[in-house]
Amino acid sequence: MDSLHDARQIERVAALSEAADGTAPLDEATLMALRHPDRFRSWVEGDAVAVLVDGQISLVVAPEARGHGLGAKLLERLIGEVGPQVALEAWSHADHPAARRLAERTGFERARELWVMRRRTSTPLPRLEPPPGVRLRSYTDADADAVLRLNAAAFAAHPEQGAMDAENLAERMAEQWFDPAGLILAVDTSEGAEGRLLAFHWTKRHTHDLGEVYVVGVDPDAQGAGLGRLVTLAGLHHLADLQVNEVILYVESDNAAAIRVYRDKLGFTHASEDTHVMYRRPS
Template sequence: MPALDLDLIADIAAAAEAEDGAAPLDEATWRALRHHPETVRSWTSADGVALLIGDQLSLVVHPSARGRGVATELLAEVPEGGQSAWSHGDHPAAAALARSHGFERVRSLWVMRRPTSLPLPELAVPPGLTVRGYTPADADEIVRVNAAAFAHHPEQGAMDAAELAERMAEPWFDPAGLLLATDGERVLGFHWTKQHSPDLGEVYVVGIDPSAQGRGLGKVLTLAGLHHLAGLGVAEILLYVESDNAPAVAVYSGLGFTHADADTHVMYRRD
């Protein structure tokens, strides 16, 4: 397998994002490319790239080469079976390619958005709790709460101390934007926000210790993060939520988030 050409991959991904309005490679893929290249199998041409990390397949074609069979050629080189692939945007071409190669639609992830021009409710922290920013002494507690909160979510729940450090080494990391709800020394939950640009913020991760469920912490921490992002001056805040997670969708809708059908990421799988 030839060495990864990160410059080529970045150029193709940037062109696709400019064309489609959505990044074709997610954060976990870029972490693997930059920090763990030995885990990545790749097939590239001047016009496209296919990446396989575990069972996660990513395939990106430069917009100038679309309609020429580049995706079909790349996919033919990837060993068949046991793979999942995301379409970051519910694109008809991606759906057609998936069907023709035995992939079935198995999951939909919504992007929900709210403008910061919409007034936010005041933040009311329940008595006995504190909401504060992250300090390095909190690292172990973040890993513990994250593992408990996302025990059934393999993409997020497997984060260990090394992965936490990798995420915190990213240029966008701001300890003030990682908000913790604490009861004394114990962390009960956290809201990790992200600022993508001067105009765009994200509800990155909200994790609540299962032992603290039922105390309204999810809404409190979400609202605290929204106030933080609005204070940075962003014009819009987005978040990702499973389309079938009705309770979460209801909470976010109540905070002014809306979803457009085109703002949907789709996972396909072939076994």
């Protein structure tokens, strides 16, 4: 099959899986890569599909095709073609027992857990009170370079988010959901600061009812001043004003400081089934 045909089949199988499981089996980076044949490799066996993007595997089997070993066969094909010398990662976008068993059989080890936390907008929010010398405003096109610089600094150790460049930023902003009013900036208005960007919160509205704390970035030089909480709260007020019913966010399970803020100060909760797991196979 050609890449375009594979991409359509992958999207179809992913949609069937999401409808059955209630969880999207492909992340945003993979979905964006499917638009560019040079960014991914794919393996398709009927209603079982696998995608490899930057060393990360997404493996999806349509509900009616499960239980016949198609996923295991496809993963064995992928590993055989890629070779044992290549380090690989694979996400299970829910902590599925079948994914755990397949990982164990193929030499993948549990490496990361990503929590989905949720908050109903019917729960009242704290008041939004920026400290002196800080102003909140929406994004404009003139802010692109500043957002990229802060993003690179804030996520220097984060492999997915930290690599965002001007092309990727433009691609994200070309998505139907993008709203510049939902990318909220905290800028320094103190004397001599000339509006320096301190932090940002990029919100995302998935549907009429669902919003997301998409990205929160804080300049490392401005850490410890409560700016992460400030811009997060500003984004939650923005999403509440749009009348979404629920807001979600993704956070590393071992990021105790962030979880404490989200849970104790902003009212987010986490259920055990809302856990995504990354498995890793060393080279």
